[in-house]
Amino acid sequence: MSDEGGVTAAALDNDDLLGEILLRLSPLPTSLPRASVVSKRWELLATDPDFRRRFLAHHRKPPILGVFEQRGRTLVFTSVLDPPDRIPPARFDLPDPGGLAFDSWTLPGCRHGFVLILFQRLSLILMFDPISVDVRALAIPPGFGPRVEFPPDYTICACTISAAVLCDAGSGQGHVHGDCHMSPFKLAVVGTFSGGQHPAVARLYSSKTGIWRKAVWTPGPCAGTVSRLPSTLIGNALYWWLDESEDEILKFDMGKRRLTVVKRPNFTGIPSSCIRIIRAEGGGVGMAVLSYPSFQMWGRTVSNEGVATWMLQKTVNMHDIIGLPSGLETSNEVIVGYSEDADVVFISVSSNSEHYTFVVQLESMKSRKLNQNLLENSYHPFANFYTGGTDGV
Numbered sequence: 001m002s003d004e005g006g007v008t009a010a011a012l013d014n015d016d017l018l019g020e021i022l023l024r025l026s027p028l029p030t031s032l033p034r035a036s037v038v039s040k041r042w043e044l045l046a047t048d049p050d051f052r053r054r055f056l057a058h059h060r061k062p063p064i065l066g067v068f069e070q071r072g073r074t075l076v077f078t079s080v081l082d083p084p085d086r087i088p089p090a091r092f093d094l095p096d097p098g099g100l101a102f103d104s105w106t107l108p109g110c111r112h113g114f115v116l117i118l119f120q121r122l123s124l125i126l127m128f129d130p131i132s133v134d135v136r137a138l139a140i141p142p143g144f145g146p147r148v149e150f151p152p153d154y155t156i157c158a159c160t161i162s163a164a165v166l167c168d169a170g171s172g173q174g175h176v177h178g179d180c181h182m183s184p185f186k187l188a189v190v191g192t193f194s195g196g197q198h199p200a201v202a203r204l205y206s207s208k209t210g211i212w213r214k215a216v217w218t219p220g221p222c223a224g225t226v227s228r229l230p231s232t233l234i235g236n237a238l239y240w241w242l243d244e245s246e247d248e249i250l251k252f253d254m255g256k257r258r259l260t261v262v263k264r265p266n267f268t269g270i271p272s273s274c275i276r277i278i279r280a281e282g283g284g285v286g287m288a289v290l291s292y293p294s295f296q297m298w299g300r301t302v303s304n305e306g307v308a309t310w311m312l313q314k315t316v317n318m319h320d321i322i323g324l325p326s327g328l329e330t331s332n333e334v335i336v337g338y339s340e341d342a343d344v345v346f347i348s349v350s351s352n353s354e355h356y357t358f359v360v361q362l363e364s365m366k367s368r369k370l371n372q373n374l375l376e377n378s379y380h381p382f383a384n385f386y387t388g389g390t391d392g393v
Helices: 015-023 031-036 040-046 049-059 318-322
Strands: 064-071 074-079 106-111 114-119 124-129 134-139 159-167 185-193 201-206 232-234 237-243 248-253 258-263 275-279 285-291 294-302 308-317 331-339 344-351 354-361 367-369 380-383
Touching (some): 015 040, 015 049, 031 040, 064 106, 106 380, 114 159, 124 185, 185 248, 232 275, 237 275, 275 331, 285 331, 294 318, 308 318, 318 344, 318 354, 318 367, 331 380
Antiparallel strands (some): 106 114, 124 134, 232 237, 237 248, 275 285, 285 294, 331 344, 354 367
């Protein structure tokens, strides 16, 4: 006899079949905990480490749990999930970092389960794992402000830096990003200099060796300064937006250890808050450009002769995608976040005193309205597998 879900009682008595059923539960925070309370047998299976590894491998991509932001001297987490999966902000509070003064710091971004906190004046980076509540400190090597080691032909000037972290476990043994807290990692730091007369610099750290590689420089001057917007990882390269530049972005190829300035389209009249570097259709570097209601996606291709070309790949009416009432007058439309792994952008739209935030999946162009309002362009999506407690409301 079958139950209402069409699953036979005999199937539920078979551990292998039950495991296959539980594997297909949603990867949201409450799925496995709720399954665990069905019976002791379900609990033993759902909490088994081997089953958890299979669960992660089955889903591959972790869900976006929320966003981190820098709010004054505080690192703030906001869950973007609906009840009962909504995670209280306090669950991901940063532990006491040992007396560090949070009066001069930046939040370069989140990736593969890590949150980066950069103290440029102290030449220090904190790597925070909100799931395990682990914090690692890493000193930034010489070559970055306030004292800069230029090649002999260059003078010293102020330095603006950013950083990016990524898991270095690889995928050859079935590793799933989102379970990286015990995995080796890479940390990249880039710096640009005021005046536009000097090259940009980058260095790469590997936890496998415990050393920083030698500094690499752009072949020529870098006119822009590296932005506080997070980097975008595409293949083995990291890309940063350059402020004060009309048509350039910064690329750090970690495999070739090459730092270059890459030409991009000049989106005249569109603020940087409405543009994000994304992974384009086909897997190359691209741009998402919001000039509401128009939303464009651009992609860069390189010919066999090495000639790079930017092409407009997609144009959609974002007003239709997010489903706001027709005739509604909007203002302050901003791209407030981007997740390369989930291939989504977060878009904030204001209308009179109302604010709306949407998550838009770039391949399908389907949207979901959030219950939370994200008003600025400095939010950092955080994706991971999490089975801890939630507020349930």
